[in-house]
Amino acid sequence: MLSRRSVLLSTLAATAIRPGTALTAAPPQAAPTVLRLIQRTIEVYGKPASVYGIRQPDGTEGLTTHVGDRFRVRVENRIGQPSLIHWHGLAPPWQQDGVPGVSGPPIPVGGSADYDFPLAFGGTFWMHSHEGLQEQLLLDAPLIIRDQRDVPGRQEIILRLNDFSFTPPEEIFANLKKGASMAGMTRVAAPAAASGGSAGTTGVRPMPASMNAIGGRGSGGAAPAGSAATPDLATAPDLNDVTYDAFLANDRTLADPEIIKVEPGSIVLLRVINAAAMSSFHFDLGRLDGQLIAVDGIFVEPIIGRHFPINVAQRLDIVLSIPRGSDAYPLLATVEGSRGRGGIVLAAGNAPIARVPLQAPAVAPEITMDLEKRLRAARPLKPRKPDRVHKIDLTGDMSKYIWSINGVAWTPEVPPLPIAQGERVALVMTNMTGMPHPMHLHGHQFQVVEIDGVPLSGAVRDTVRVPPAGRVVIVFDADNPGTWAFHCHMLYHLAAGMFTTLRYV
Numbered sequence: 001m002l003s004r005r006s007v008l009l010s011t012l013a014a015t016a017i018r019p020g021t022a023l024t025a026a027p028p029q030a031a032p033t034v035l036r037l038i039q040r041t042i043e044v045y046g047k048p049a050s051v052y053g054i055r056q057p058d059g060t061e062g063l064t065t066h067v068g069d070r071f072r073v074r075v076e077n078r079i080g081q082p083s084l085i086h087w088h089g090l091a092p093p094w095q096q097d098g099v100p101g102v103s104g105p106p107i108p109v110g111g112s113a114d115y116d117f118p119l120a121f122g123g124t125f126w127m128h129s130h131e132g133l134q135e136q137l138l139l140d141a142p143l144i145i146r147d148q149r150d151v152p153g154r155q156e157i158i159l160r161l162n163d164f165s166f167t168p169p170e171e172i173f174a175n176l177k178k179g180a181s182m183a184g185m186t187r188v189a190a191p192a193a194a195s196g197g198s199a200g201t202t203g204v205r206p207m208p209a210s211m212n213a214i215g216g217r218g219s220g221g222a223a224p225a226g227s228a229a230t231p232d233l234a235t236a237p238d239l240n241d242v243t244y245d246a247f248l249a250n251d252r253t254l255a256d257p258e259i260i261k262v263e264p265g266s267i268v269l270l271r272v273i274n275a276a277a278m279s280s281f282h283f284d285l286g287r288l289d290g291q292l293i294a295v296d297g298i299f300v301e302p303i304i305g306r307h308f309p310i311n312v313a314q315r316l317d318i319v320l321s322i323p324r325g326s327d328a329y330p331l332l333a334t335v336e337g338s339r340g341r342g343g344i345v346l347a348a349g350n351a352p353i354a355r356v357p358l359q360a361p362a363v364a365p366e367i368t369m370d371l372e373k374r375l376r377a378a379r380p381l382k383p384r385k386p387d388r389v390h391k392i393d394l395t396g397d398m399s400k401y402i403w404s405i406n407g408v409a410w411t412p413e414v415p416p417l418p419i420a421q422g423e424r425v426a427l428v429m430t431n432m433t434g435m436p437h438p439m440h441l442h443g444h445q446f447q448v449v450e451i452d453g454v455p456l457s458g459a460v461r462d463t464v465r466v467p468p469a470g471r472v473v474i475v476f477d478a479d480n481p482g483t484w485a486f487h488c489h490m491l492y493h494l495a496a497g498m499f500t501t502l503r504y505v
């Protein structure tokens with residue numbers, strides 16, 4: 001399905017390119033910021049790994065800009081294959097949203113595309129390829145829009161999380177499809193298989209037998225609320241279906257982590273970006289106190305804590321208080337259902353820095369919805385009855401590793417969900433599968449207004465987890481007409497069809 005679409009798009013790409021160029025008649029001004037898609041080599045556990053990256057000509061990774069400025073960017077494709085970059089969390093005109101086949105054709109090899117639109121809000125965002133499986137090879141970067149949360153003179157730290165495998169993504173995907181068809185015959189002994197250690201030869205973890213049926217434990221909706229992850233795989237949800245070789249924080253493993261100097265007694269803004277293809281993390285501040293002030297770049301009522309989960313594609317803005325005195329503070333992200341982890345170390349003063357073991361001492365539990373239920377939007381949407389309600393069942397056929405929405409795996413022929421400009425739209429998402437799905441809506445900020453039947457004035461954000469057997473209701477205002485992607489952000493679920501579109505003019 002994907003390859004057919006890629007072929008189609010490459011054909012299109014040969015004729016008309018540069019999605020952004022003719023869209024906005026901006027007055028003459030300085031040259032746009034150039035973002036180059038490049039190939040580069042990083043080192044993972046001492047072995048070279050060929051990955052992608054997004055760099056400005058001076059080497060700056062991604063982009064930092066200011067609210068109120070225009071987003072004026074030229075993307076140059078130097079990775080030797082067609083690509084297209086999505087501005088995750090922004091609300092551009094739909095033609096500049098960067099989804100091949102939906103918002104426009106991919107940028108051909110050696111080509112470029114121009115983007116120009118106003119930035120109406122600030123926050124922690126990111127950019128990543130929406131073409132094929134390129135995101136698995138680190139074709140992503142931070143996209144920071146500064147606003148009032150950026151106190152002049154205060155230190156800012158970006159922590160970008162990735163999952164990494166030496167197995168090429170196409171092979172991982174093929175193995176997932178192969179493994180799925182054998183899943184009924186396979187049982188796994190322990191859920192700790194996904195770790196920072198050896199990956200075996202396939203990069204794919206054998207699937208628990210319980211996952212062979214659509215619905216897993218939850219199709220009846222009878223999952224015990226608030227129960228801790230059980231060690232019994234026959235009933236436990238499946239949290240990870242890819243076994244990774246490493247979890248990277250700012251491109252590095254815990255064997256050689258980035259060490260960032262901080263001032264004892266200072267306040268620091270930490271921007272955590274989960275750019276992993278498939279991994280959701282328990283993020284742990286260790287001995288540091290943090291104040292969570294924004295999720296997905298959008299302010300929430302602050303929550304004080306030391307442990308915050310972060311699902312695939314989500315972001316956390318955390319204000320950290322660094323104690324007086326010299327000390328070293330590892331900030332660690334452990335994958336749910338795994339001992340694998342990555343992280344950075346903050347070094348205050350001249351304290352010695354101890355090595356952090358690559359593996360967490362115990363398998364991290366399943367991420368719950370506890371934090372999501374506690375989040376309150378700092379600026380909720382105006383109360384209003386939805387004009388339109390779409391029922392979104394998250395579905396799958398695990399025997400073929402097909403993931404779908406309302407039983408339909410995406411093809412370009414799938415009709416968009418209809419909505420109309422000016423409407424308040426509700427999406428009622430029910431997860432009929434045994435895996436969590438972090439659902440992302442393009443071009444809009446939505447508010448979480450109900451979790452498992454309990455109404456709330458939850459976070460305004462762009463990506464929300466729908467847990468196995470869970471039901472999450474989000475609402476948004478249709479104020480940015482166009483054709484917009486709505487999909488699971490786990491890369492291989494997206495590639496296998498858990499993707500659809502909404503359209504209005």
Ligand SMILES: [Cu+2]
Nearest residue numbers: 437488490493
């Ligand atoms: Cu999914």
